[in-house]
Amino acid sequence: MVTVTDSDLVLDVHQVGVRGVNSALRDLDPGTRVRVINPGGRHNLAVGLDAAVDVRIEGPAGYYIGGLGKHADLVVDGPVGWGVGENLMSGSVRVRGDASQSAAASAHGGLVMVEGDASLRAAVSLKGATLAVAGSVGAYCAFLAQAGTVLIGGDAGAGLGDSIYEAVVYVGGRVGDLGTDARIEDLTAADVAAVTALIAQTGFDHIDPENVTRVASAKQLYHFSTHQHGAY
């Protein structure tokens, strides 16, 4: 969690631009705290961070915020556009608002948290990271997700978990309809423990770990079946 004090370093997007902010962020020593002000919805802020720095973006931000990051903890005080935390490797990104499409797309590690809703294709092609959304997600969540965990406090839109591999989705609200090869599975004690830990980590304590729906792969698309020969 990022804590802000008056003595924090301040980077003004209006003054130094996106490249200026990003190059300054990459030069920071581990443990540094920094405020990024006047983000103005600009894209690509705080991408490619590679140190354990605490960054707070104060306002709405655009596409690919915090993407490709390692070790850093990032908070955005506002909504974000497409692809927040895309390809995140480790560390965390927390959005204090809504996230547009493809949140945590292809993320390998770390934790992406969205306090509002996330739009379509959240956790698309997830590769090991965790996405936690306090609100609801749009259609095609976890499409092609290969590994990792998705926790949704609200409802999931159409096509949840389409062509999902080894990733697991927990939904606190309603599941609209499942995508191809996704299925609802029984909740085990290990699932409840995992969701409980994630709630503690995110603070999304409106979610009841005993009352989530587990969605995972039915594994019917893993191998070619001669039954499907006619489809080709």
Added chain:
Amino acid sequence: MCGIVGLQLRDSLLRPHLGSLLSQMLAQVCERGPDSAGIGIYGDPTFAPPGTATVSLLGVSSPGTVAADLAAALGLDATQVVMTGAGSTTVAHAPVATSALVLAARGLSDLTVIGWGDDLAVIKGVGHPMAVAAAADLAAASGWQAVAHTRMATESAITVAGSHPFSVGADLCLVHNGSFANHATIRRELKATGVTFDSDNDSEVAARFVAAALSDGHDLEKSLRLLCERFDGFYTLVVTTHDSFAVVRDAIACKPALVAETPRWVAMASEYRALAALPGIEQARVFEPGPGEVHLWSL
């Protein structure tokens, strides 16, 4: 890429500020489409005063001559045809029926009609979107509804005629972010029914399709659902008529669209940053229309 912004003002107190609000929104989507731009404005008293017909024209080199020619064709005094310059575009209005003004304009050589209606002015240009807006003095415009588009050309050349909006029916505007896969097929089908085209642009095909559906008697929502059934490709569309404002997304929601709604206004933009300065945005209901959805608001 391409950028779209649109605004429908329900609160008449805001209507004097339509141009300045849209201008601020447009400034936030310039990077999405830096090569050309266009604007459709409903109800501006300079471009389209009440009680007159308005036609938007490309290719006007001598406004005085065109005004005189239009007046002669319409049986009016030359002073009754008023020309307003807006960069590459010239907007003419006259106290006649819209159909008569359009017919007169089409009768003049070297002109392209890019929009017409009782309330609508369409302004197009190439170059930076804010330069196009400045040439039209957008910030000073007023009215109840407007849409603007910034274009990153993919399907056809960067030309003024290829800029959006495509306005091919009275008080009808269509702007498009995306690309259609089967536009050539639909173009051929429309041509076979007698529809003519002004450009090679794929988005013009969608505009012609909607205009044809409307003239077949379908309402705007039905026409847009027919479009969704017939067109293959990527699209976020904003389609406006003199009192309606519609947002359409393709079946997989490939292109961005954000809607914000308050009791005072409805706005659509490609990115949130274009909505961030609107009055009362903090209380607005902000959402992304889902795949294959048609949303429509009428005044």
